[in-house]
Amino acid sequence: xxxxxxxxxxxxxxxxxxxxxxxxxxxxxxxxxxxxxxxxxxxxxxxxxxxxxxxxxxxxxxxxxxxxxxxxxxxxxxxxxxxxxxxxxxxxxxxxxxxxxxxxxxxxxxxxxxxxxxxxxxxxxxxxxxxxxxxxxxxxxxxxxxxxxxxxxxxxxxxxxxxxxxxxxxxxxxxxxxxxxxxxxxxxxxxxxxxxxxxxxxxxxxxxxxxxxxxxxxxxxxxxxxxxxxxxxxxxxxxxxxxxxxxxxxxxxxxxxxxxxxxxxxxxxxxxxxxxxxxxxxxxxxxxxxxxxxxxxxxxxxxxxxxxxxxxxxxxxxxxxxxxxxxxxxxxxxxxxxxxxxxxxxxxxxxxxxxxxxxxxxxxxxxxxxxxxxxx
Amino acid sequence: xxxxxxxxxxxxxxxxxxxxxxxxxxxxxxxxxxxxxxxxxxxxxxxxxxxxxxxxxxxxxxxxxxxxxxxxxxxxxxxxxxxxxxxxxxxxxxxxxxxxxxxxxxxxxxxxxxxxxxxxxxxxxxxxxxxxxxxxxxxxxxxxxxxxxxxxxxxxx
Numbered sequence: 001x002x003x004x005x006x007x008x009x010x011x012x013x014x015x016x017x018x019x020x021x022x023x024x025x026x027x028x029x030x031x032x033x034x035x036x037x038x039x040x041x042x043x044x045x046x047x048x049x050x051x052x053x054x055x056x057x058x059x060x061x062x063x064x065x066x067x068x069x070x071x072x073x074x075x076x077x078x079x080x081x082x083x084x085x086x087x088x089x090x091x092x093x094x095x096x097x098x099x100x101x102x103x104x105x106x107x108x109x110x111x112x113x114x115x116x117x118x119x120x121x122x123x124x125x126x127x128x129x130x131x132x133x134x135x136x137x138x139x140x141x142x143x144x145x146x147x148x149x150x151x152x153x154x155x156x157x158x159x160x161x162x163x164x165x166x167x168x169x170x171x172x173x174x175x176x177x178x179x180x181x182x183x184x185x186x187x188x189x190x191x192x193x194x195x196x197x198x199x200x201x202x203x204x205x206x207x208x209x210x211x212x213x214x215x216x217x218x219x220x221x222x223x224x225x226x227x228x229x230x231x232x233x234x235x236x237x238x239x240x241x242x243x244x245x246x247x248x249x250x251x252x253x254x255x256x257x258x259x260x261x262x263x264x265x266x267x268x269x270x271x272x273x274x275x276x277x278x279x280x281x282x283x284x285x286x287x288x289x290x291x292x293x294x295x296x297x298x299x300x301x302x303x304x305x306x307x308x309x310x311x312x313x314x315x316x317x318x319x320x321x322x323x324x325x326x327x328x329x330x331x332x333x334x335x336x337x338x339x340x341x342x343x344x345x346x347x348x349x350x351x352x353x354x355x356x357x358x359x360x361x362x363x364x365x366x367x368x369x370x371x372x373x374x375x376x
Numbered sequence: 377x378x379x380x381x382x383x384x385x386x387x388x389x390x391x392x393x394x395x396x397x398x399x400x401x402x403x404x405x406x407x408x409x410x411x412x413x414x415x416x417x418x419x420x421x422x423x424x425x426x427x428x429x430x431x432x433x434x435x436x437x438x439x440x441x442x443x444x445x446x447x448x449x450x451x452x453x454x455x456x457x458x459x460x461x462x463x464x465x466x467x468x469x470x471x472x473x474x475x476x477x478x479x480x481x482x483x484x485x486x487x488x489x490x491x492x493x494x495x496x497x498x499x500x501x502x503x504x505x506x507x508x509x510x511x512x513x514x515x516x517x518x519x520x521x522x523x524x525x526x527x528x529x530x531x532x533x
Contacts, residue, residue: 148501152461152478154425154494156508165417165513172488214458214482216490220420221512233421233510235492237460237482245461245480247492249423249508257515263508267425269478269494273501274427276519371456 004338005032005070007095008055009062009086010077011048013307015100015127019075020055022331023098028338029073033058035065036078037086044079062086066093073341076100080182084109087351091116097124098337102196102361103354105182110358114351125337125347126354128200129264132328138266138277139205147270153205153246154269155198160262161305162187163295164254166223173219173231175368186224187304188252191217191234191368192361195250199357200349201266202238202246209356210246212239214373215364221254224303236364252304255295259285259322283324293319398520400441404448407509407516411449416511419449422491426505426520427478430497435462438495439479446483446491449509454483454491462496 006023010016011034023029034052036045038061052059065071066089077100078086084104090097097117103126104110117124129135141147182189203209217231225232233251240246253262265278296305296316305311340347363374411419424442428434439462447453462479478496507518 152480152494152496154423154480154492156423158510167512169418172486212460214460216482216484216492218420218488218490220418220488220510235421235423235482235490237458237480237492239460243477245478245494247480247482247494249421249492253510253515254513257510257513263515263517267494267506269425269427269496269498271498271501273498274425274496274504275502276504276506373458 004029004072004341005068006030006073006075007032007065007071008034008051008075008077009036009090010034010100011036011044011051012309013047013302014077016051016075016077017308018330019077019098019100019127019334020051022334023073023075024055025331026335026338028342031055031057032068032071033060033065035060035062037062037082062089066090066095072096073098080105081180084112087113088116091120091122091124094120094122096122096341097351098334099124099126099351099354101127101200101354102192103351103358105178105180107355107359107362110351110355114355117351123337123341123347124351125340126200126349126351127333128204128349129197130201130204130348131332131336132279133326134264134277134279134281135201135205135266138268141275141277142205142268142270146272147268147275148272150206150244150268150270152244152269153202154267155201155246156249156263156265157194157197158249158258158263159194159252160258160260161255162222162224162252162303163298164221164257167219167221167226167232168223171219171226173217175217175231175365177369178362178365184228184230185301187222187228187230187232188306189230190225190232190251191215191364194252195234195236195248195361195364196357198248198250199236199360200354202248203353203356204349205266206240206244206246208240208242208244210238210360210376211241212373212375213360213363213367215367217365217368221252222304234364234368236360238360255305256293260319260324280322280324283322286321286323290320291317293317293321400445403507403518404445407445407449410516411511415514416509416516417513419509419511420489421510422446422449422493423508424491424505425494427496427498428503429499431499432497434497435479435495438497439481439493442493442495443481443483446493450485450489450491452485455486456484458482
């Protein structure tokens with residue numbers, strides 16, 4: 001029996017597929033149930049029930065799950081459009097909250113969540129990459145003074161998934177301010193969904209807030225994004241509060257466009273020079289007579305290979321050419337969250353921090369639409 | 377004569393024995409060859425970050441080189457530009473030590489292609505950078521080793 005009872009909100013084809021299993025793997029935790037709001041679309045409730053079944057726990061109405069005394073933690077992966085409401089309910093019930101990224105689809109919803117968790121005094125953390133070895137190494141280099149006076153930070157988060165080369169030749173993106181819609185079966189808004197990683201990393205690495213945002217979005221790779229009118233690539237040029245310059249690229253570039261899962265790196269420039277910290281470095285390269293990697297078959301309900309459950313069905317060939325020395329497991333972030341509950345300390349990235357990330361990304365959309373920088 | 381260049385990054389360089397020559401021109405032509413034979417599909421987004429030994433003059437030259445590569449690979453000049461940092465960015469000159477602040481430039485082309493270029497020069501410390509060009513059906517990556525920029529003569533055209 002674990003010390004912390006956990007309720008997982010969401011289901012298959014959300015990040016809960018991984019998070020819930022990470023909580024199960026933590027000996028301090030016991031998964032009590034999967035839960036969600038009533039009156040969900042049939043497909044969403046079905047996918048939630050499927051995850052509950054896979055994990056061997058009941059599927060409960062959210063209010064019933066929150067009323068249980070043996071539940072101390074909620075792992076919240078409700079649809080982005082519902083996050084403000086669901087997270088506030090969980091916080092009001094006094095549950096510690098592990099939050100999916102991005103925190104919410106609007107700055108207002110994000111503030112609602114941050115206000116609710118602060119008022120309830122619960123431990124709260126949003127998933128990011130700050131517990132990974134390569135990001136810790138970057139922060140160590142900055143904090144130790146090894147980089148000298150910090151001058152610029154550049155971060156890339158580009159996911160190598162999906163079948164590229166399908167975007168119409170004449171697709172020229174004209175961005176518009178966010179319409180608040182983020183949940184689609186076929187694809188995600190990539191500046192929003194992937195951009196939150198580098199934005200959160202920049203703020204965490206520098207300890208500074210973003211002051212000015214200039215954004216670019218594009219439809220460069222996939223017909224799915226183009227047909228939904230959402231971007232598959234985004235870039236931000238940022239001025240931080242003390243004048244430090246920074247930039248971000250984020251998106252989805254195609255399964256065959258990187259030797260591993262994608263480009264995840266930060267390049268730091270200081271008065272002592274330049275250094276790059278990457279998820280894939282150091283690595284060895286393996287060349288042999290194994291068949292080359294090919295893009296997996298397109299899953300009709302997940303053409304961008306967003307979810308482990310659908311990818312398992314297709315059994316894609318693993319990439320074996322480029323092997324890094326060290327890979328941080330996703331569960332490290334959840335272990336760090338439970339550590340904070342144990343010790344009563346504040347997580348590295350809280351809901352309050354994440355409000356700013358949403359603010360930066362929304363400013364990025366506004367800038368990409370207008371062609372002008374946006375002051376925060 | 378010391379032939380400089382390290383096409384595979386820091387870990388593949390041993391002392392001062394270098395196996396090839398690095399230059400903007402060579403980088404530009406190799407990448408153009410990949411583009412011309414359709415190796416990455418339609419070039420769409422460029423990410424180029426470079427830090428060299430030197431001062432403002434070297435940084436300015438770097439900016440010219442980087443913009444030249446982008447124009448060559450995307451087949452023309454951009455129709456919009458936004459820059460921050462450095463001495464020529466939108467934020468204007470920065471006095472004293474901060475004159476070494478990198479210039480970050482966002483460029484956009486009429487058909488939607490984009491580039492984020494970060495160039496800088498410093499009086500001391502490590503040099504190098506990286507280039508990533510993403511195309512509609514593939515990407516190419518290049519790590520610029522520290523030895524490539526030890527002597528400005530080795531990268532000046």
